[in-house]
Amino acid sequence: MIDLYAAGTSNGMRARIALEECGLKYNWHPIDLTKGEHKTPQYLAMNPMGQIPVIVDNEGPGGKKITLSQSSAIMVYCAEKAGKFIPKDPAKKAAMLEAYMSASTDITPGFGSINACVRAKDPAPYAAAGDMFKQRLKGYFKVWDDLLAKRKFAAGDEFTIADLSLYAGYWRTKGAFPDLVAGMGNLERWGNETGARPGVQRALKI
Numbered sequence: 207m208i209d210l211y212a213a214g215t216s217n218g219m220r221a222r223i224a225l226e227e228c229g230l231k232y233n234w235h236p237i238d239l240t241k242g243e244h245k246t247p248q249y250l251a252m253n254p255m256g257q258i259p260v261i262v263d264n265e266g267p268g269g270k271k272i273t274l275s276q277s278s279a280i281m282v283y284c285a286e287k288a289g290k291f292i293p294k295d296p297a298k299k300a301a302m303l304e305a306y307m308s309a310s311t312d313i314t315p316g317f318g319s320i321n322a323c324v325r326a327k328d329p330a331p332y333a334a335a336g337d338m339f340k341q342r343l344k345g346y347f348k349v350w351d352d353l354l355a356k357r358k359f360a361a362g363d364e365f366t367i368a369d370l371s372l373y374a375g376y377w378r379t380k381g382a383f384p385d386l387v388a389g390m391g392n393l394e395r396w397g398n399e400t401g402a403r404p405g406v407q408r409a410l411k412i
């Protein structure tokens with residue numbers, strides 16, 4: 207059985223979406239970031255970065271327990287364990303990695319940067335930076351909108367972890383800053399299809 211320690215953020219939901227979509231059984235341990243539950247000595251022993259998400263798989267590789275942080279690493283781990291969502295064909299796998307990295311290293315950190323600016327205790331000094339990050343994220347989503355006009359899924363004709371990763375960032379952005387994805391019909395079509403998947407729906411019901 208896997209233990210998941212997370213909260214309802216983009217990174218936290220990336221891990222939970224992966225577990226649900228991969229059909230892996232897990233225990234859900236909600237972490238209250240406002241109470242600093244991710245900074246306790248017990249938590250830091252699992253992830254010295256003091257961040258969610260973390261999974262502990264008691265039946266990891268070789269039957270040994272493994273503790274893993276970094277939402278994108280967790281997604282790959284779940285996909286490999288379940289044998290799902292990573293293309294076998296090398297060219298399709300390369301395309302998947304390209305899309306996956308955009309979702310994991312452009313979209314979600316972009317969202318996180320905006321959040322840090324607008325939710326700062328005193329947001330005024332960060333207003334210009336917040337606007338700059340908003341424009342940058344909107345630009346990324348516009349490219350995704352154009353790409354999704356030509357392909358059904360994030361990396362082509364196969365549903366992969368790139369879709370799962372991109373969806374977490376899209377879902378959070380749409381909820382918090384809807385204007386950044388407004389009027390992007392292809393992205394919306396893909397978002398509606400991905401959001402309707404039973405595993406994604408279960409993951410986001412917290």
Ligand SMILES: N[C@@H](CCC(=O)N[C@@H](CS)C(=O)NCC(=O)O)C(=O)O
Nearest residue numbers: 215216217218257258259276277278
């Ligand atoms: N690169 C990490 C980022 C994790 C991260 O930023 N987690 C945030 C929530 S989305 C967090 O725990 N923030 C609290 C903190 O940094 O103190 C990942 O992908 O898992």
